[in-house]
Amino acid sequence: MKIRKKSYWLLLVLTLVFTLLAVSTILPDASASKVSQLGYKAHCSYAPISTVICLSLSAVTCTIRKRLFTSME
Numbered sequence: 435m436k437i438r439k440k441s442y443w444l445l446l447v448l449t450l451v452f453t454l455l456a457v458s459t460i461l462p463d464a465s466a467s468k469v470s471q472l473g474y475k476a477h478c479s480y481a482p483i484s485t486v487i488c489l490s491l492s493a494v495t496c497t498i499r500k501r502l503f504t505s506m507e
């Protein structure tokens with residue numbers, strides 16, 4: 435039972451990390467060297483693509499966590 439709780443929290447933390455990374459990629463950054471594909475200097479120069487990738491990874495880990503840890507009735 436303890437292993438299941440530990441892996442649940444690991445997946446939850448991964449979901450939060452990917453979500454925070456997605457948000458950080460679209461934040462403006464005046465010291466950025468390149469203009470992002472959205473037209474402004476963002477933290478990440480591949481802003482829309484990297485945001486979608488991070489949000490997709492977040493969704494995948496959230497789905498895995500839900501499928502593994504919901505009770506089957």
